[in-house]
Amino acid sequence: MPSLTVENYLKTILQICVQTGSEWASTGQIASGLSVSPGTVTSMLKTLSDSSLAKYKPYSGVRLTKQGRMLAVRMLRRHRLLELFLVKTLDLTWDQVHDEAERMEHAVSDELIDRIDQYLGHPEVDPHGDPIPSADGTLSGENAGIPLAETEGGETVRIVRVRNQAPEFLRYLSEHGVALGEVGTVQENSDAGGIVSVQMPEKLVTLGQAAAEMLYVERVTAD
């Protein structure tokens, strides 16, 4: 029923809310998330409001309704299951699946998605560590892990998520031994130098602050 465009708006709004920890998303955030002009967003927000998918408050932004949130979570589920499906069946790498899933998520049926979910054994996370919402619309695990940027030299950490889908970034990580589930030791986190370096099993990787904000880890307690 909702158009591809509406599906993208809803998903973007939800992602902004999750990332900012707020219930509201602003016109500007949405415009930059979707690379469209602010005026275009304003008019779409009215449309979403009219179809009761969101509540629009001029100059404040929007908030998804229960119905809108449901659809948005559904898109997140589709996207993430499709990514994992492509990795598992065709051996695509984590830098190849995002753009593909971005388009496919609008083209597949609910039945196909359920089949994929079953085929994959109801997985919890996608190839980037992003949690996969369950079929009933529950979205949990969105705040697992902490940014690598917040760790200190000497800590042992496990890579649990990357919050940046840029293929170049993902390839950089792969090439430097960073993969989901791997464990490494933070060598140095220097505000002055603006870098964080981590010793991974195979290689030493050094990231700038901004990149280290996008790489999520869990502290590992030796036992």
Add this chain to the structure above:
Amino acid sequence: MPSLTVENYLKTILQICVQTGSEWASTGQIASGLSVSPGTVTSMLKTLSDSSLAKYKPYSGVRLTKQGRMLAVRMLRRHRLLELFLVKTLDLTWDQVHDEAERMEHAVSDELIDRIDQYLGHPEVDPHGDPIPSADGTLSGENAGIPLAETEGGETVRIVRVRNQAPEFLRYLSEHGVALGEVGTVQENSDAGGIVSVQMPEKLVTLGQAAAEMLYVERVTAD
């Protein structure tokens, strides 16, 4: 580059040409193939002509250009590879894949299609026996087999293709023991009664003339 709509028009035009054995497709054929009004088709034919994907001759119809034909064959390839991929990976049945592929064919990248082709081992036909065009745009095998309606009682035949994607039709066939590659014996082909009946390994199936025109077979010579 071409929109989803243009892709669908091109594919439909090619299919009409293949089916009628002509180089031209008429406005009316296209309109009914796509379930849009004739006036809409006329205006799209001008658009296709303007983008040199087809040559439009008022009151005569259109003919694909080399470029348009290439794109159309590409869509056929995508559609058929996707159908087979869904059957192979997720065990979907032949009545479940057409609609799914109809939408997915516009959403996947060329790279993904090549991956699928490789994964499937460069298959020749899809789950309906439709030939899969090769990557270089060659479309062969479109006229393999003859309609079951053209066989006579006593002949032994192998099912090679179904030229009707309607799920109900395909399920009717499955439920009566008709599947690709199966061999059966024609019991009776009666113009008077308007039916053709075939003894399949497990079951006896009886089809009306129209249905028997859509089921393609090869004569099997006992040896």
Add this chain to the structure above:
DNA sequence: CAACTTTTTTTGATTGATCAAAATTTCCAA
């Protein structure tokens, strides 16, 4: 070949998605 039928095109309109640029509102800092 004339009249009727069928097919196709034209016309005029709508809807969804978008933009650039102007107008407005809100925010912040002096």
Add this chain to the structure above:
DNA sequence: TTGGAAATTTTGATCAATCAAAAAAAGTTG
């Protein structure tokens, strides 16, 4: 508190895809 700066909305426009209904062309048939 007040004057820019920043964000947002409004305005006016375009483009793709569609439809219904009127007009025109082509085809058919007695």
